[in-house]
Amino acid sequence: MKILVCISNVPDTTSKINFVDENTLFDTNGVQFIINPNDEFGLTRAIWMKQQQSAEVTVVTVGDNSCESTLRKCLAIGADNAIRIDLKPTDGFQVAKQLARICQETIYDIIIAGRESIDYNGAMVPGMLAALLDYNFVTNCVALDVEGENAQASREIDGGIEIISCQLPLIIGAQKGLVEEKDLIIPNMRGIMQARQKPLKVIEPTEDEIKSSILKFEKPIPKGEVKLVPADDIDQLIDLLHNEANVI
Amino acid sequence: MSVIIYAESENGKIKKSAFELASYGYEIASEMNVPLIAVTFNQDEVESLGTYGIEKVIKFKGPSISNFTALQYAENIALIAKENEAKIIILSSSANAKYLAPKLSITLSAGYASNVIALPEKLQPLTVKRTCFTNKAFNFCSLSNEVNIVGLSNNSYEIKENPKSIEIIEKDSSSTETTLKVEKLEKSSGKVTIADADVVVSGGRGLKGPENWHLIEDLADTLGGATACSKPVSDMGWRPHSEHVGQTGKPVASNLYIAIGVSGAIQHLAGVNSSKVKVVINNDPEAPFFKAADYGIVGDAFEVIPKLTKKLKEFKSK
Numbered sequence A: 001m002k003i004l005v006c007i008s009n010v011p012d013t014t015s016k017i018n019f020v021d022e023n024t025l026f027d028t029n030g031v032q033f034i035i036n037p038n039d040e041f042g043l044t045r046a047i048w049m050k051q052q053q054s055a056e057v058t059v060v061t062v063g064d065n066s067c068e069s070t071l072r073k074c075l076a077i078g079a080d081n082a083i084r085i086d087l088k089p090t091d092g093f094q095v096a097k098q099l100a101r102i103c104q105e106t107i108y109d110i111i112i113a114g115r116e117s118i119d120y121n122g123a124m125v126p127g128m129l130a131a132l133l134d135y136n137f138v139t140n141c142v143a144l145d146v147e148g149e150n151a152q153a154s155r156e157i158d159g160g161i162e163i164i165s166c167q168l169p170l171i172i173g174a175q176k177g178l179v180e181e182k183d184l185i186i187p188n189m190r191g192i193m194q195a196r197q198k199p200l201k202v203i204e205p206t207e208d209e210i211k212s213s214i215l216k217f218e219k220p221i222p223k224g225e226v227k228l229v230p231a232d233d234i235d236q237l238i239d240l241l242h243n244e245a246n247v248i
Numbered sequence B: 001m002s003v004i005i006y007a008e009s010e011n012g013k014i015k016k017s018a019f020e021l022a023s024y025g026y027e028i029a030s031e032m033n034v035p036l037i038a039v040t041f042n043q044d045e046v047e048s049l050g051t052y053g054i055e056k057v058i059k060f061k062g063p064s065i066s067n068f069t070a071l072q073y074a075e076n077i078a079l080i081a082k083e084n085e086a087k088i089i090i091l092s093s094s095a096n097a098k099y100l101a102p103k104l105s106i107t108l109s110a111g112y113a114s115n116v117i118a119l120p121e122k123l124q125p126l127t128v129k130r131t132c133f134t135n136k137a138f139n140f141c142s143l144s145n146e147v148n149i150v151g152l153s154n155n156s157y158e159i160k161e162n163p164k165s166i167e168i169i170e171k172d173s174s175s176t177e178t179t180l181k182v183e184k185l186e187k188s189s190g191k192v193t194i195a196d197a198d199v200v201v202s203g204g205r206g207l208k209g210p211e212n213w214h215l216i217e218d219l220a221d222t223l224g225g226a227t228a229c230s231k232p233v234s235d236m237g238w239r240p241h242s243e244h245v246g247q248t249g250k251p252v253a254s255n256l257y258i259a260i261g262v263s264g265a266i267q268h269l270a271g272v273n274s275s276k277v278k279v280v281i282n283n284d285p286e287a288p289f290f291k292a293a294d295y296g297i298v299g300d301a302f303e304v305i306p307k308l309t310k311k312l313k314e315f316k317s318k
């Protein structure tokens, strides 16, 4: 079984978000980059399939060479090899197109991506990749079992869960629940040493096609002062919510 | 040419988000001087869409769409989009809409912008404002394609009445070959979901344990709202993961968000920022959440919540 895990290299969740070049570019100054949290849940699930079902796990990212430390971390966590498609992405469709190409060259039984990235935040790439390849697709995936050619996957929906069966190949959009927070693998020294020897292949992008472009960024307007209400004056809070805020 | 919305419904009722899409779509369609069309699935009553500016409703019926499937729904919407030369297709931000949007985009070679929060800045080329960095920022995204899809964030566009007499067309759904089957749907009935709720009441580690959650539930019930929690609360198994809100959980875009015993970590705030009004109850006046809130009470959750629930009940019965 071959598994591909799509990794998005994103700013750490504690990062302050700032922009430069007249708000056209994300300011990476002092920002730590990490594996997109949803992708990390997916990667952990893939490593379990490697351990239990002797799957081979490849990680891939579309990005410039600043993404390599994130890919090395994936290798240290347990992925067998890594691919970097050397293109700085600006659009979800563009990424899906590049990923589709490598999935046409090598057939993966399962492709795991995150439900959404925490930077571009589009929830686009896995669904577009599935449509481009005409593969089955389950997003918001909170459980996955694979046996032979068949998979059972659970999708979190608004207010419940949907249990889906399908044949491979399958693409999922992973999120917490697929594995728990406590299951995430923290690389040990041995893993980190081994990761240095594992193959990380850099490939050139194919012809580049985009469907959207970001013109500029904007930060939210800073919030005004909070209005504090004494704990023994609940009536005042209700009055404010009713008459001032108009929400009850 | 046309503008199309996918109007979602549940238990025989059109969802509020569909009226938001209609109101939003009406502005765009009027500006472009083209008809505004709604597509529905398995929905009998559709007349109410006319109140919000819809001129034509295409009702899909048939066994292949009795339950939602992304593939089938996307293909039916694509068909209608082609027949009506849609320039813009507007979807909600529900889990289902986000599931089918990428498929629709590839089928129609359309551009797609999700998490859009306002009317387009420009129609040529289509330029929209959307949230990014999980609500920590916005970007202006330009889409220069023949057809474009806009995913409108819930509760970001106000419902407006623009009464129209509507034409209703019924269509049978085609059925696409697929090995993907929905085996089972487990849905808690009667419970308001975080995605659709006007009010969300959220509890953090300050609630001390799952046995105290009746306080959160009572308050939420009183307000007709949904319950939510911080990440550690779901990681410890006090509450289900589906209630985890924030940067790595669900986004909240309600009118009112009440956070109790939640410190207000940057990852929590990121996910709840787009709620219109935020109320914080915390016994630590230094809790960071107070800086991001509109109203606050410095006090003990176990004393404040029962009083608040009681007073709200009195208020509601008036």
Ligand SMILES: Cc1cc2nc3c(=O)[nH]c(=O)nc-3n(C[C@H](O)[C@H](O)[C@H](O)COP(=O)(O)OP(=O)(O)OC[C@H]3O[C@@H](n4cnc5c(N)ncnc54)[C@H](O)[C@@H]3O)c2cc1C
Pocket (backbone or CB within 6 Å): A013, A037, B203, B204, B205, B206, B207, B229, B230, B231, B232, B233, B244, B245, B246, B247, B248, B249, B260, B261, B262, B263, B264, B265, B266, B267, B268, B271, B281, B282, B283, B284, B287, B299, B300, B301, B302
């Ligand atoms: C990669 C990553 C992603 C994350 N994503 C998310 C996310 O999506 N969502 C999220 O919520 N967190 C997320 N976090 C966790 C986040 O950093 C915080 O740890 C978390 O939000 C804290 O939860 P809390 O406020 O419930 O608990 P605490 O920080 O422990 O706060 C408890 C609060 O309760 C108050 N309190 C205590 N007793 C009482 C009382 N009797 N009455 C009133 N108040 C009381 C305390 O003063 C305190 O402010 C993430 C962290 C990481 C590293």
Ligand SMILES: Nc1ncnc2c1ncn2[C@@H]1O[C@H](COP(=O)(O)O)[C@@H](O)[C@H]1O
Pocket (backbone or CB within 6 Å): A006, A007, A008, A009, A036, A038, A039, A060, A061, A062, A063, A089, A092, A095, A112, A113, A114, A115, A116, A117, A118, A120, A121, A122, A123, A124, A125, A126
């Ligand atoms: N540049 C990228 N390289 C590889 N995978 C990506 C990239 N961007 C996004 N993805 C994958 O697609 C998922 C959804 O991303 P997005 O569509 O940006 O929300 C992410 O969680 C990743 O798994």
